[in-house]
Amino acid sequence: MPDLAQSTFVLPQDAALTSAQAALKQHIYDFIITNYSRRQTHLLIISGDAGSGKSVVLDAAFAQLQQAARADGGTLAGTDNKLLVNHNEMLKIYKEIAGTKTYFRKKDFMKPTPFINAYRKLGKKADVVFIDEGHLLLTAPDPYNNFRDTNQLADILHLAKLVVLVFDFHQLVKLKSFWTPALLKRVTRDYPVTHYRLTEQMRVGDAAVSHWIDQFVRGRITPMPQSTSFDFRIFADGQPMYQLIQQRDAAVGLSRMIATADYPFTVLDNKTWYVTAGSLRLPWDKINFTDRPWAQRPETLHEVGSIYTIQGFDLNYAGVILGPSLGYDRQRDRLTVNLAQYQDKEAFKKRPNLADTQDAKAAIMMNAINILLKRAKHGLYLYAADPALRERLLEGTKR
Template sequence: MNFTRDRLQNNQTGVFTIFGDAGTGKSVILSHLFAKIQLLARTDNTSALYRTQNYFLVNHPEVLKVYKAIAGSNTILLKKDYQRPTTFINQLDKHNQAADIVLIDEAHLLLSKSDHYNNFYFHNQLQEIIKRSKVVILVFDQTQVLRMKSYWTNERLNALLTPYPHENYVLKKQFRMSAGPELLDWINQLTLRRTVTELTPEMLNNYDFRIYDDAEEMRKAIVMRNQQVGLSRILSTSGYPSTLDGGKHYICEGKFKMPWDQYNYTETPWAEIPATIDEVGSIYTCQGFDLNYAGIIIGPPIYLRDAKHGRLDVDLTKHTDVEAFKKRDDLTDPAMIESVEKKMIMNSLNVLLKRGVYGTYLYVHDPQLRRLLLKQFEKITQK
């Protein structure tokens, strides 16, 4: 708030970035901050924020539904305050307007190249938002970058922000998952360093973490949890047939057979629709959301390359999300592209593994990796 007031009073463009891992409360902070800003803007004629024109942006249709629902039950917040970035840019240009304060949730999902399919004809959404605003406050996590058209790193973000007065803050405490630091570190080693470290009994303290040899048994357990506490769903990485053609495409693992999530035309987020207990969610329907229990399928692209040292690798030929890896003019080195694509697949697993508040159940397609994890899990649960 101090940063915002200073920028407005000095009529100086500024950017404030909040960094934090999945589940560290970035969206909660941003949501409360926006409510405070709009209260001052619409009711306090003694405030420097009075009558400022402010917006909350998120490039995720499912998350946007949540914010609009919150606005519908709040007398200060309006549904029109919450927009997709492209809508915001195009509407301001159409009416020759500018914004005062803009908050951006999930800024790692902003487009960093033109995307004519989504009516974005510039080169970088964040850059265009800053041009049209006085103060920009955003939350960012480079380990949640999932698509080439939204390719970001901390270095790329810093290079874009260098011309502007800017400040940063890093959130470190995990609020979503009730798991301890030992299990969170195990997840980070698995997804960010592609290394399976030893499971220990401490990782199961106050958190329901399980490894399954049978995906169907895992499904039954998640259904039971959903009946008990609600908001429990099956999620999966890529590697199974998936095409946006309106038809159902199934994930099959032994006796397990369930369709991918369908496009959600309702105003209710996917995870809150009761019928989606019979679907498999993807990163596109669960990113940014809390689940009480998450059953995760690690699909065919991720496999155990080196059993002795627990090293994982990614087989890009088994990746089935064709929209994720569209070419970019600024990435031409084949080795670099391969490295980025593999990192994005592991990022998607990182996103999935940090959804469950009370528990995470895991099934792995690759037999070698599944055996290794089961051996470790049985070792600590049979004591």
Template sequence: MLENTATTKLAPETKLSAQQQELKKRVLAFCEQHLIQQQTGLFVIQGAAGTGKSVVLSALMATLQRGRNDATSPFYQTNNYLLVNHPEMLKTYKQIAADQPYLRKKDFMKPTPFINQMAKQATTADIVLVDEAHLLLTKSDRYNRFNQENQLAEICKHSRVVILVFDTHQVLKMKSYWDQAKLAALIEAQPHEIFHLTQQFRVHANRATQQWLTALGTQGQLLPRPTDADFDLRIFADANFMYQQLCQRDHEYGLSRLVATADFPYKLDGNTYYVTAPGFKLPWDKNMDPNVTWAERPETLDEVGSIYTIQGFDLNYVAVILGPSVTYDAATQRLKLLPNNYQDHEAFKRRSDLTTQQSTQVKQQIILNSINVLLQRGRYGLYLYATDPQLRAKLLSL
């Protein structure tokens, strides 16, 4: 197997790059300074998918929690948490905690329970790390028992120091949409630092291939397909043949999975729903194991993953089906995104603070963000199939 499991990748002993080590050093110094001065602070870590943001957070959490029991440490007896609004990532962190004597499962939480617990106890955490902060809610959500208006604002209210990772190209729901002016105002309202991670660790490809993936996933731009001896980038005319090739990669290298945009019906009613294309039919991910992540279970090779099961995880090979919401505009030579065809209706829950035009633009951005998340999963290969005939023909012609 080329790539280890997600649990291994995020383990505290994972070796950091020079840039990641510098970031960890700066964050720890920031935390120590603000704890000594009894001053609130916000440290923002930015970086595209695959730049190792979660790896750094895991290493930071390990250092903080070791220091919690060390009388010589500046973090002695501190009360620290790591929050992530992503059930699959939370499973991974709790798995790690189970194997480390200085980590406790209860130190890893989803944001809403943390906010409600702090408010009920009228207490403040010392240091709070927030992974996948682009998934934080920016409006109330009664279904998730979040009654305030902004999860980041509430986390800051109940914490002395907050460290968060953020990528605007991974916002996946209207209720997590950030108005950039509001985000900037929240950051500027308190002492803060911003650090940009730039080195790509997931996609083992040359610069031209990385640019091709970034242009498609963040701009909807279709560049000429590059030649790359180290990265297996293929476009397929047939979804079933693509799946057969992916199964072969999984047999050879392991950790290879099929994923799709949220363009095929799905409901949480216990029934099985399918992703379909001519000559192809597989069920959506069932995600039935409460402890093991979807990508790490062998049987999920026979399912189709979604952005919600695969975001934040590395695969060796990923095959992506672009569904009916993803088409092609020959006039602009870019992707044309059709929100009416997108089946993740929860992602498009209406917001009263957006105009109709703004709402349409945000929906299109969410679809593009979901494409970006899916495209950036594979370390050694990406297989791509489009259900739209015009887009499929264009991709094959590149």
């Protein structure tokens, strides 16, 4: 099996959790032991920015839980536990992990809707349910995916004794899974809730660059950080950026082009759609029917990835194309968003019960940018399609 630790949340064999991650793992175990025998469902919510290592800890904690569940004796022996993730690419990784560990079964890992439907039909509760990428849980009916209720988390809380939920409001990318703090509070108000936050940044290898990204997705362009540990560059054209990505991939691997959803595409046909960045023209990624993560497949070096293929995964170097939906207002020195340019129609499907969809759509667009900009461990390269924004970013490199 290829090394999953290269681009996923799987730790290399010789690596260990950081002290902060180990503390969270212990906190999860203590939460389970303390609350397992109680009659009321308890909820632990783990938050943290993209790249803070949430999935790494969840994987390690679930491994500890399942080892105890499949032991011959002990408090948790024989417990029925599940890890849910509403993300096809990440589910593939979890199921592949299951095939390599004696204490895992592939049935331990599911998408939320099949879990809800199965346990409702059985008329039973799971003991402990872990939810990775909980911000992808649906908050509206989705008949296409056989979910006809109004909130997946509400259903899961009814079908589990304990729930451990990983959640990040800055990674919401669709209206049908759009959460607000008020909605999360309303769904969980009848349950005892414990909160835990991870604050480390395990991906972007320079604190100043991470801060620049945080400001950027809030609409502000701050002075370009000068880093010796992280290669951060702005490009006037996409072709030289792609050439550098190819060089990086040849040298260290896991270097890919990714882009905002500003370029036309369809999912369920065989047509090839393209992304342009100045003189560069590359095809969009396509549905991945293999069991390998998109970035680990050699042929994807010649494609452009999206949030749907890269969310939750790591790159060494990322070449990010910021499409025409992201602009720049020189008078205010602020970023602007043009909702009409965004081509991810699935993300903007109508939500009649959502009061202000314009603000929600703008937040989704900036969340997608945050996800893309925080994929890489060692280097980030940017190209902006909007001329005014490109000029402003290039100005920052000369200061």
